[in-house]
Amino acid sequence: xxxxxxxxxxxxxxxxxxxxxxxxxxxxxxxxxxxxxxxxxxxxxxxxxxxxxxxxxxxxxxxxxxxxxxxxxxxxxxxxxxxxxxxxxxxxxxxxxxxxxxxxxxxxxxxxxxxxxxxxxxxxxxxxxxxxxxxxxxxxxxxxxxxxxxxxxxxxxxxxxxxxxxxxxxxxxxxxxxxxxxxxxxxxxxxxxxxxxxxxxxxxxxxxxxxxxxxxxxxxxxxxxxxxxxxxxxxxxxxxxxxxxxxxxxxxxxxxxxxxxxxxxxxxxxxxxxxxxxxxxxxxxxxxxxxxx
Amino acid sequence: xxxxxxxxxxxxxxxxxxxxxxxxxxxxxxxxxxxxxxxxxxxxxxxxxxxxxxxxxxxxxxxxxxxxxxxxxxxxxxxxxxxxxxxxxxxxxxxxxxxxxxxxxxxxxxxxxxxxxxxxxxxxxxxxxxxxxxxxxxxxxxxxxxxxxxxxxxxxxxxxxxxxxxxxxxxxxxxxxxxxxxxxxxxxxxxxxxxxxxxxxxxxxxxxxxxxxxxxxxxxxxxxxxxxxxxxxxxxxxxxxxxxxxxxxxxxxxxxxxxxxxxxxxxxxxxxxxxxxxxxxxxxxxxxxxx
Numbered sequence: 001x002x003x004x005x006x007x008x009x010x011x012x013x014x015x016x017x018x019x020x021x022x023x024x025x026x027x028x029x030x031x032x033x034x035x036x037x038x039x040x041x042x043x044x045x046x047x048x049x050x051x052x053x054x055x056x057x058x059x060x061x062x063x064x065x066x067x068x069x070x071x072x073x074x075x076x077x078x079x080x081x082x083x084x085x086x087x088x089x090x091x092x093x094x095x096x097x098x099x100x101x102x103x104x105x106x107x108x109x110x111x112x113x114x115x116x117x118x119x120x121x122x123x124x125x126x127x128x129x130x131x132x133x134x135x136x137x138x139x140x141x142x143x144x145x146x147x148x149x150x151x152x153x154x155x156x157x158x159x160x161x162x163x164x165x166x167x168x169x170x171x172x173x174x175x176x177x178x179x180x181x182x183x184x185x186x187x188x189x190x191x192x193x194x195x196x197x198x199x200x201x202x203x204x205x206x207x208x209x210x211x212x213x214x215x216x217x218x219x220x221x222x223x224x225x226x227x228x229x230x231x232x233x234x235x236x237x238x239x240x241x242x243x244x245x246x247x248x249x250x251x252x253x254x255x256x257x258x259x260x261x262x263x264x265x266x267x268x269x270x271x272x273x274x275x276x277x278x279x280x281x282x283x284x285x286x287x288x289x290x291x292x293x
Numbered sequence: 294x295x296x297x298x299x300x301x302x303x304x305x306x307x308x309x310x311x312x313x314x315x316x317x318x319x320x321x322x323x324x325x326x327x328x329x330x331x332x333x334x335x336x337x338x339x340x341x342x343x344x345x346x347x348x349x350x351x352x353x354x355x356x357x358x359x360x361x362x363x364x365x366x367x368x369x370x371x372x373x374x375x376x377x378x379x380x381x382x383x384x385x386x387x388x389x390x391x392x393x394x395x396x397x398x399x400x401x402x403x404x405x406x407x408x409x410x411x412x413x414x415x416x417x418x419x420x421x422x423x424x425x426x427x428x429x430x431x432x433x434x435x436x437x438x439x440x441x442x443x444x445x446x447x448x449x450x451x452x453x454x455x456x457x458x459x460x461x462x463x464x465x466x467x468x469x470x471x472x473x474x475x476x477x478x479x480x481x482x483x484x485x486x487x488x489x490x491x492x493x494x495x496x497x498x499x500x501x502x503x504x505x506x507x508x509x510x511x512x513x514x515x516x517x518x519x520x521x522x523x524x525x526x527x528x529x530x531x532x533x534x535x536x537x538x539x540x541x542x543x544x545x546x547x548x549x550x551x552x553x554x555x556x557x558x559x560x561x562x563x564x565x566x567x568x569x570x571x572x573x574x575x576x577x578x579x580x581x582x583x584x
Contacts (some may be wrong), residue, residue, distance in 0.1 A: 029385065030392065033382075033385065033386070033392075033396050034396070036382075036396070036400070037395075037396045037399035037400060040399055040400050040402070040403065040459065041399050041402065043403075043414050043415070043418060043459075044402070044403075044406075044414075046414075046418075046425065047414050050417075058423070059422075059423050062423060062425065062428055104310050104311035104314065105311060107307045107308070107310075107311065108307065108308050108310075108311035108312065110307065111303075111304050111307045111308045112308070115300065115304050117301070117304055123308065123312055126312070126315070126316065126320060127315065129320075130315060130319050130320070132516065132568070132569075132572060133319060133323070133565070134516065134519050134520055134541075134564055134565065134568045135520060136520060136522050136540075136541040136544065136545075136561070136564060137323070137326065137544075137561040137562070137564040137565045137568075138318075138319065138322040138323065138326070138561070139541075139544070139545070139548075139561070140326055140329070140544065140548050140554065140557045140558050140560075140561050141321075141322035141323070141325035141326040141329065141558060141561065142318065142322050143548075143549075144325065144329065144554060144558075145321070145322060145325060160314065160318055161318050163314060164314045164315050164317070164318030164319050165318070165319060167311055167314065167315045168315070168319075171311065195303070196300060196303035196307075197303065200307070221405060224407070225405075225406070225407035225408060225409075227407065227408055227409050227523045227526070227527075228522055228523060228526075228541075231526070232545075232549065242407070243407045243408070243409040243410075244409075246407075246409050246410065246413070247409045247412075247413070247526075247527055250413050250416075250527075257417070257423075260413070261417075264410055264413055264414065267407065267409075267410060268406060268407075268410055271405050271406060271407070272402070272405070272406075274405070275402060275405045279398050279401070282401075282405065283397075283398075283401060283467045286404070286464045286467060286468075287464075287467050287468050287471045
């Protein structure tokens with residue numbers, strides 16, 4: 001696949017879109033679009049109203065607002081599903097893996113964009129191949145491998161594969177971004193007596209904040225929402241991440257529908273909050289990430 | 294200025310951690326699965342070398358072919374469902390007005406949800422007794438259309454494509470909007486002078502300009518559909534009677550439910566080969582001859 005040198009910074013969603021727009025949408029067009037948006041959001045709305053109903057209310061009046069708002073669904077689900085623990089696990093695993101991805105990815109991207117050395121082509125090709133490898137084809141061998149080195153059922157069984165699979169994208173986003181940093185800055189920093197580590201730590205990394213944002217957002221969403229790795233690599237109750245506990249919760253309390261909906265509501269709220277706050281960055285990051293990937 | 298030796302040390306120390314982690318956890322497993330694929334192995338005890346035995350068995354297993362077919366259904370539904378809708382939305386929402394930003398963020402929202410949540414919500418929506426789909430059909434007098442959407446073979450795999458499309462249209466729309474906004478207005482001015490506007494402009498100017506993006510989204514659809522696993526695991530686990538099995542769930546069920554590690558590894562290798570083939574075919578088909 002062709003790699004573009006555009007970075008998140010210059011894929012400008014907000015730039016001039018005026019001339020290209022079909023000249024003003026008709027009222028009918030707007031209504032259709034609103035209808036489509038409502039259709040898209042309806043499952044989520046339905047989840048939230050159902051999460052606050054009694055089971056009886058849920059069966060009898062699937063569309064209407066709850067007759068009595070059952071906050072207990074949420075609190076009971078939180079307790080029964082051990083959701084606090086799951087959220088802590090997800091947070092710890094996600095943050096550690098995001099930090100690792102950022103540091104290792106940007107460092108590698110810097111080296112690959114600035115230096116000439118013998119195995120550079122090999123390294124770039126390897127990372128490039130990594131963008132195309134279907135994750136699930138590695139589940140079985142990874143399971144066997146981590147079983148052998150006693151890594152299964154630890155936080156590292158998630159952190160290390162998450163980071164490894166996110167690295168190719170991070171590396172290529174970083175390589176693309178480095179092109180926009182003038183080399184003169186590094187030369188100046190060297191004259192000031194910095195070695196390469198100093199140049200990277202004091203000058204380059206601080207200049208990388210836009211790409212740090214993009215990489216973190218993509219990595220956060222991927223790690224926070226991951227199900228398959230957690231399903232295969234984690235077994236013990238206390239290490240389960242949010243998506244994994246949620247799927248088990250629905251297996252265990254599957255017939256208590258509104259309770260399960262309550263658990264889902266708990267799991268969904270943080271992601272939606274993050275989305276509402278950062279939606280522009282998330283959208284830009286997704287574009288940058290997928291055009292590369 | 295640092296010496297060449299010092300830069301060498303820096304290169305090694307800065308690149309190696311990333312490269313090592315990546316090679317150990319992404320590249321090496323591919324070879325491991327190719328290696329394990331030629332053994333009959335239950336995970337414990339001795340493994341037995343059986344050559345191409347696993348592969349032969351896979352290719353003779355009708356469930357494998359059903360899984361492959363289901364995966365292809367997902368690929369096709371993604372290409373004919375997600376891309377055209379996303380492109381249409383992008384064309385009408387390219388302007389940065391308040392209205393279009395609002396619609397965009399609504400359409401994009403499902404993307405940030407965990408696949409488990411998406412699977413569970415839609416599992417309820419399809420529920421035979423109280424699911425939204427059936428209650429709506431009853432309300433409008435189409436009782437005969439109601440069914441157990443996730444249980445009836447040949448219907449359920451199509452039912453599963455809808456939530457997947459639901460969550461993936463948003464990002465493709467945003468990718469298309471970015472591509473459309475990258476077309477410079479001079480091109481449109483020139484097209485206007487040449488008498489291209491309306492539909493003509495769409496087909497002769499706009500679409501060719503973003504064709505490379507369309508190709509990228511097709512590749513994403515293919516690789517994304519081959520990754521489909523979570524939705525099915527949550528909604529049907531590949532059942533009933535393995536009617537919604539996908540390649541990835543077929544691999545998972547054979548490995549972690551019946552503990553045939555060698556067989557599962559062989560399936561993994563086949564998934565790798567198929568996805569490489571599909572991406573290659575797509576590349577050849579969509580490569581434009583000019584330029």
